[in-house]
Amino acid sequence: MKPVDEYFLNQKEPYQSIMLYVRSVILKTLPEAEERYSYKIPFYNIGKKPLLYLNILKGKDYVDVAFVQGILLENDFSVLKNDNKRKQVRSIQLKTLEDLDQENFIKLLHKASELLSKSKKAWFI
Secondary structure (H helix, E strand, O other), X not given: OOHHHHHHHOOOOOHHHHHHHHHXXXXXXXXXXXXXXXXXXXXXXXXXXXXXXXXXXXXXXXXXXXXXXXXXXXOOOOOOEOXXXXXXXXXXXXXXXXXXXXXXXXXXXXXXXXXXXXOOOOOOO
16 A cells, blocks of 8 residues: 555544545646655645645644645635745645535646746745
8 A cells, every 4th residue: 555545544534535535636637746655744746846735733623735835826815824834835724525615726726736837946935
Protein backbone atom coordinates (compact mmCIF):
# COMPACT_ATOMS: atom_id res chain seq x y z
CA MET A 1 0.00 0.00 0.00
CA LYS A 2 1.26 3.48 -0.87
CA PRO A 3 2.01 5.82 2.07
CA VAL A 4 -0.65 8.29 0.85
CA ASP A 5 -3.32 5.59 0.82
CA GLU A 6 -2.25 4.46 4.27
CA TYR A 7 -2.45 8.05 5.52
CA PHE A 8 -6.05 8.41 4.32
CA LEU A 9 -7.15 5.03 5.67
CA ASN A 10 -5.71 5.84 9.11
CA GLN A 11 -7.85 8.99 9.49
CA LYS A 12 -10.93 9.03 11.70
CA GLU A 13 -14.33 9.92 10.35
CA PRO A 14 -15.48 12.39 9.14
CA TYR A 15 -11.94 13.38 8.13
CA GLN A 16 -11.31 10.23 6.12
CA SER A 17 -14.42 10.69 3.95
CA ILE A 18 -13.72 14.40 3.45
CA MET A 19 -10.10 13.78 2.44
CA LEU A 20 -10.93 10.92 0.09
CA TYR A 21 -13.61 13.01 -1.61
CA VAL A 22 -11.35 16.07 -1.96
CA ARG A 23 -8.62 13.80 -3.31
CA SER A 24 -10.95 12.42 -5.98
CA VAL A 25 -12.00 15.93 -7.06
CA ILE A 26 -8.35 17.06 -7.27
CA LEU A 27 -7.22 14.07 -9.33
CA LYS A 28 -10.26 14.21 -11.62
CA THR A 29 -9.96 17.99 -12.16
CA LEU A 30 -6.18 18.06 -12.56
CA PRO A 31 -5.09 14.74 -14.10
CA GLU A 32 -1.57 16.16 -14.43
CA ALA A 33 -1.33 16.53 -10.63
CA GLU A 34 1.06 14.14 -8.94
CA GLU A 35 0.08 12.86 -5.52
CA ARG A 36 3.04 12.63 -3.15
CA TYR A 37 3.56 11.85 0.50
CA SER A 38 5.83 14.53 1.98
CA TYR A 39 6.26 15.79 5.55
CA LYS A 40 3.90 12.98 6.63
CA ILE A 41 0.93 14.45 4.68
CA PRO A 42 -0.46 14.21 1.11
CA PHE A 43 0.76 16.85 -1.35
CA TYR A 44 -0.45 17.49 -4.89
CA ASN A 45 2.25 18.75 -7.23
CA ILE A 46 2.19 20.17 -10.72
CA GLY A 47 5.52 19.30 -12.24
CA LYS A 48 7.89 19.38 -9.30
CA LYS A 49 6.12 22.30 -7.57
CA PRO A 50 3.62 21.77 -4.73
CA LEU A 51 0.13 23.10 -5.48
CA LEU A 52 -1.71 22.10 -2.31
CA TYR A 53 -1.75 19.69 0.58
CA LEU A 54 -4.30 18.09 2.90
CA ASN A 55 -3.78 18.12 6.63
CA ILE A 56 -5.51 17.95 9.99
CA LEU A 57 -3.92 20.52 12.27
CA LYS A 58 -3.49 19.58 15.92
CA GLY A 59 -6.29 20.92 18.07
CA LYS A 60 -8.51 21.70 15.07
CA ASP A 61 -11.71 19.96 14.03
CA TYR A 62 -11.47 20.26 10.25
CA VAL A 63 -9.57 19.12 7.20
CA ASP A 64 -7.21 21.85 6.05
CA VAL A 65 -7.10 22.01 2.23
CA ALA A 66 -4.06 24.27 1.96
CA PHE A 67 -3.01 26.05 -1.22
CA VAL A 68 0.71 26.82 -1.31
CA GLN A 69 0.23 30.04 -3.31
CA GLY A 70 -3.05 30.84 -1.57
CA ILE A 71 -2.10 34.46 -0.89
CA LEU A 72 -2.35 35.07 -4.66
CA LEU A 73 -5.81 33.49 -4.78
CA GLU A 74 -7.56 34.86 -1.69
CA ASN A 75 -8.95 38.00 -3.38
CA ASP A 76 -10.77 35.93 -6.02
CA PHE A 77 -11.78 33.10 -3.69
CA SER A 78 -13.15 34.33 -0.37
CA VAL A 79 -13.42 30.75 0.91
CA LEU A 80 -9.63 30.78 1.46
CA LYS A 81 -8.65 31.64 5.02
CA ASN A 82 -5.38 32.62 6.63
CA ASP A 83 -5.41 30.27 9.59
CA ASN A 84 -2.38 30.09 11.90
CA LYS A 85 -1.01 33.36 10.46
CA ARG A 86 0.79 31.66 7.56
CA LYS A 87 2.78 33.92 5.26
CA GLN A 88 1.70 32.55 1.91
CA VAL A 89 -0.52 29.49 2.41
CA ARG A 90 -4.30 29.97 2.48
CA SER A 91 -6.75 27.15 3.06
CA ILE A 92 -10.29 25.91 2.95
CA GLN A 93 -11.43 24.40 6.25
CA LEU A 94 -13.85 21.51 5.89
CA LYS A 95 -15.72 20.15 8.90
CA THR A 96 -18.18 18.22 6.73
CA LEU A 97 -18.45 17.20 3.08
CA GLU A 98 -21.30 19.68 2.73
CA ASP A 99 -18.85 22.53 3.48
CA LEU A 100 -17.20 21.99 0.09
CA ASP A 101 -18.64 24.03 -2.79
CA GLN A 102 -17.41 21.65 -5.48
CA GLU A 103 -18.03 24.00 -8.42
CA ASN A 104 -16.07 26.82 -6.78
CA PHE A 105 -13.37 24.36 -5.64
CA ILE A 106 -12.86 23.20 -9.24
CA LYS A 107 -12.48 26.83 -10.40
CA LEU A 108 -9.99 27.37 -7.58
CA LEU A 109 -7.98 24.29 -8.59
CA HIS A 110 -7.76 25.46 -12.20
CA LYS A 111 -6.72 29.00 -11.19
CA ALA A 112 -4.14 27.71 -8.69
CA SER A 113 -2.67 25.35 -11.29
CA GLU A 114 -2.50 28.15 -13.86
CA LEU A 115 -0.70 30.48 -11.41
CA LEU A 116 1.72 27.78 -10.32
CA SER A 117 2.66 26.89 -13.89
CA LYS A 118 3.54 30.55 -14.57
CA SER A 119 5.69 30.95 -11.46
CA LYS A 120 9.34 30.00 -11.17
CA LYS A 121 8.90 28.50 -7.70
CA ALA A 122 6.00 27.57 -5.43
CA TRP A 123 7.36 29.07 -2.22
CA PHE A 124 8.14 32.73 -2.77
CA ILE A 125 7.85 34.33 0.67
